[in-house]
Amino acid sequence: MRKVGNVTVPNTQAEPDGTAVADVRSMRHGFSLGGASALAFSVIRPLGSFTNVPLMIAAAGLAGWLAALLILVVMLVVTAVFGALASRWPLEGSVAAWSRQLLGARVGLMTGWLYLCTYVLYMGLLAYFDAQRLLFLVGASAPTWLQGAGAALVVIAVSTIVNGLGRRVLSVLLVVCVAISVIACAVYSTLLLGHAQRGFFDLFQAPLGGSLDWNWLVGPFLIALAWATANTMRGFELPADVAEEIREPRVNVRRAMVWALIVGGALVLYSMIALALAVPAASSVSTSMTQNPYAAAIGTVMQSALGEGSARPFAALQIIATFVAIAVCQLAASRTLWTMARDREVPCHHWLVGLTSRNRMPMRALTLIGIATFVLILIAPDFTAFVLGGASGLAFLLAFIVTLVGLLVALRRGTWQTGSWSTGRWLGPVTVVGVVVLAALAINLAWPRQQLFGAGLQAWRPLIILAAIVIAGLILMAWAFRDGGVHVRNHGHVDRDLHERILLAHTGTCSVCHRALAEGEEVFWNPEAHVTICVACDEDVVA
Numbered sequence: 001m002r003k004v005g006n007v008t009v010p011n012t013q014a015e016p017d018g019t020a021v022a023d024v025r026s027m028r029h030g031f032s033l034g035g036a037s038a039l040a041f042s043v044i045r046p047l048g049s050f051t052n053v054p055l056m057i058a059a060a061g062l063a064g065w066l067a068a069l070l071i072l073v074v075m076l077v078v079t080a081v082f083g084a085l086a087s088r089w090p091l092e093g094s095v096a097a098w099s100r101q102l103l104g105a106r107v108g109l110m111t112g113w114l115y116l117c118t119y120v121l122y123m124g125l126l127a128y129f130d131a132q133r134l135l136f137l138v139g140a141s142a143p144t145w146l147q148g149a150g151a152a153l154v155v156i157a158v159s160t161i162v163n164g165l166g167r168r169v170l171s172v173l174l175v176v177c178v179a180i181s182v183i184a185c186a187v188y189s190t191l192l193l194g195h196a197q198r199g200f201f202d203l204f205q206a207p208l209g210g211s212l213d214w215n216w217l218v219g220p221f222l223i224a225l226a227w228a229t230a231n232t233m234r235g236f237e238l239p240a241d242v243a244e245e246i247r248e249p250r251v252n253v254r255r256a257m258v259w260a261l262i263v264g265g266a267l268v269l270y271s272m273i274a275l276a277l278a279v280p281a282a283s284s285v286s287t288s289m290t291q292n293p294y295a296a297a298i299g300t301v302m303q304s305a306l307g308e309g310s311a312r313p314f315a316a317l318q319i320i321a322t323f324v325a326i327a328v329c330q331l332a333a334s335r336t337l338w339t340m341a342r343d344r345e346v347p348c349h350h351w352l353v354g355l356t357s358r359n360r361m362p363m364r365a366l367t368l369i370g371i372a373t374f375v376l377i378l379i380a381p382d383f384t385a386f387v388l389g390g391a392s393g394l395a396f397l398l399a400f401i402v403t404l405v406g407l408l409v410a411l412r413r414g415t416w417q418t419g420s421w422s423t424g425r426w427l428g429p430v431t432v433v434g435v436v437v438l439a440a441l442a443i444n445l446a447w448p449r450q451q452l453f454g455a456g457l458q459a460w461r462p463l464i465i466l467a468a469i470v471i472a473g474l475i476l477m478a479w480a481f482r483d484g485g486v487h488v489r490n491h492g493h494v495d496r497d498l499h500e501r502i503l504l505a506h507t508g509t510c511s512v513c514h515r516a517l518a519e520g521e522e523v524f525w526n527p528e529a530h531v532t533i534c535v536a537c538d539e540d541v542v543a
Contacts, residue, residue, distance in 0.1 A: 031167065033252040036239040038174035040260030042328050043235025046185045046267035047321045050314070052231055053275045060224035062279075063204050065272040067221065067228035072265040074441065075233045078434050079261060080423050081404060083254030086240045088419030090249035093339035094240035095403045100343075102406030105488060106477055109345050112336050113473040114399040115241075119333040120369060121392035121465075122234065123326055124376040127152040127159075128388075130322040133315050152377050159327040160370040163334070166359035167245075170327065177324035184317045185267045189274035191310070196277040203276055226445045226452060230389035232268065234396065235325070236261045241332045250420045333369045338362040344488050345480040386452040390445055390462035395469055397442040404435045 031039065049068070056064030082094075091097035095115055100108025131151030162169055239256035243249040246256070341352035356363050380388070410416040411428050423430055446466075448459035480488055 031171075031239075031242065031246045033247075033255055035167075035171055035174065036242070036246045036252055036256035037259045037263075038171075038178050039238045039242065039328055039331075040236050040256060041181070041264050042174055042177045042321070042324045043238060043332075044233055044260060044264035044268070045235075045321055045325050046181045046264055046271060047318050048231065049185075049268045049271040050188070050275060050318070052227065053272045054279065055227055056224040057276060057279060060220040062198075062202055062276050064221070064224035065203065065269070065276050067225040068232045068268055068272055070225065071228050071232050071441075072261065072269070074434075074437050075236050075261055075265075076258075077430060077437070078400060078404075079236060079254075079257045081407065081427070081431050081434055082237055082240055082257060084419065084422045084427055085403070085407065086243060086253040086419075087250045087421040088417065090243040090246075090253060091339075092242060092244040093336050094237060094243065095399050096336055096339060099403050099406050102403070102410050105343075105345075105485065106481060107402065107406065109340065109343075109477050109480060110470075110473050111399050111402050112340050112345075113476060114395045114402075114469065116333055116336045116340070117469045118392045118395035118399065119329045119336075120372050120376060121388055121395070123156070123329045123333070123369075123373045124152075124380070125388040125392065126322050126326045126329065127155045127373060128377055130155050130319055130326065133319050133322070137312060137315055137319070149377055153374055155323060155326060156330075156370045156374050159323065159330050160366055162327050163331055163366050164356070164359075164361060164363050166361060170331070173324050173327065177321055180317050180321055182267065184314065184321075185271050188310070188314060189271045192274040192278040196274075197279075198277055200273075200277070203273065222444050222447075223449060223451055225441070226390070226447070226449070227386070229397070229441045229445045230386075230393035233261065233265065234393075235328070235332075236264075238328065238332050241335055254421060330366060330369050330373075334362050334365040337365040337369060341365065346476065347479070387454075387461045387465075390453060391465035391469075393445050394442060394462055394466045397438050397445070398466070401435055401438050401442070404431050404438070407431050408435065 052068070053065060056067060060067070085098045086094070089098055089101055093112060093115075096108050096112030099111035128148060131148050131154075134151050134155075135147055162173065236257050239246060239253045239260075243253050246252050337346065338353065340346045341349040343349075346352065352362070352365050352368070354364055355361060407416065408428070408431055411431070418427075446463050448463070450459055453459045453461050
């Protein structure tokens, strides 16, 4: 026991194995509703539709854009469920934290591991091809692997630095990214509509002509749907992943996800339709996907429709938007790693859980995520965008499915308690629809297709990568829950810190200095004394 002022404060509590527990803190509230929406919007990347559409058209004809419309509807369904979960548990780590509460600490660890890996894979994809665009702008139309890897390292290093500078710097970049995406999508799409080579009803044609029919839907369209699943509308759930950093998270997390999907989805569909109307021909797009598919897609469509003078500035705008998406993905992955370290589920957790003194940022976790991404690029130089996108998408969908299944189990057992918002009696049916559709999308994405992943054994690479991720997760679980799991913070599936985490920064007075606390100010909740202590007093206690 230690006495500070007129209050006697116990020392930090100990786990069942006698190990002292470090104080549990929330990160500083740094994102408003607008900032949280911008986080999701930046990863949705409406500008990415200009590179996704040519690939979908090459596979499924002009109607390939319908795959993105289907994904948007699915994500809105998932958002309804996630909104209910976030209103009850506004915790950092989103699906990992929710799965931990619904299905136990071991399932929560595996879900967090899947979610962490999906963003490392996706960062590798974005960083490598952002580097390709940079080299394309300087005239290297077919860069070597060494050039691409070197440029990708620079991109990842700058992303790590930007994240470490604090939320204000990232917020400025988010504003720039949103402005670029909205203005560029609106301007370029409108210009492309002015160069339309066909009518609107041509957008419902099969690859070889003719009208939409069942054979077309179960054939080429599934390829377009697989690519859309891996790359379109990803990131809508990011506000939930940083819930403890958002003001009034029980309300704003849900609102941010919905707004990002609606605005981002509308821009994506507008861009896709404009591009499909202006693209010269599916065959010309297909044959141009050579050594630099992203640059070739820009060159084929933008140059043919608007000329070289429009194509290169557009590539520069895409570089900026993609870089911001990389930074936000790194932020998401680092938060998941940080929460796993806070729960003592990963090696070196005492080191990884550290925050910078000024900005309260998990710089160590951020740096480790950056290193892991660059190592991925070095060891997987032959992995195409399809393979990395496919493996990342599979891990992404699996993490979502586990969370939704956990909610169904809680509903079945009668243990679910509604938070501040819910879909009411429709929560169960909506969750069932979400599980079924996500499972179908995962099967379609994992299907070994030569057109996407390569011939022979190569067609199984996304599934092989997913299997490796799951095996590594099981090894991590065996380590974390050794000796019956007494080492982890959630021993016996009782998250002793859950109540305290939710109360963080939501109280009025410090129990030591009796100073009135500003709304959103970071505080420390002492679970034994049941008092709230401001950071300055807590540092005196812990010192």
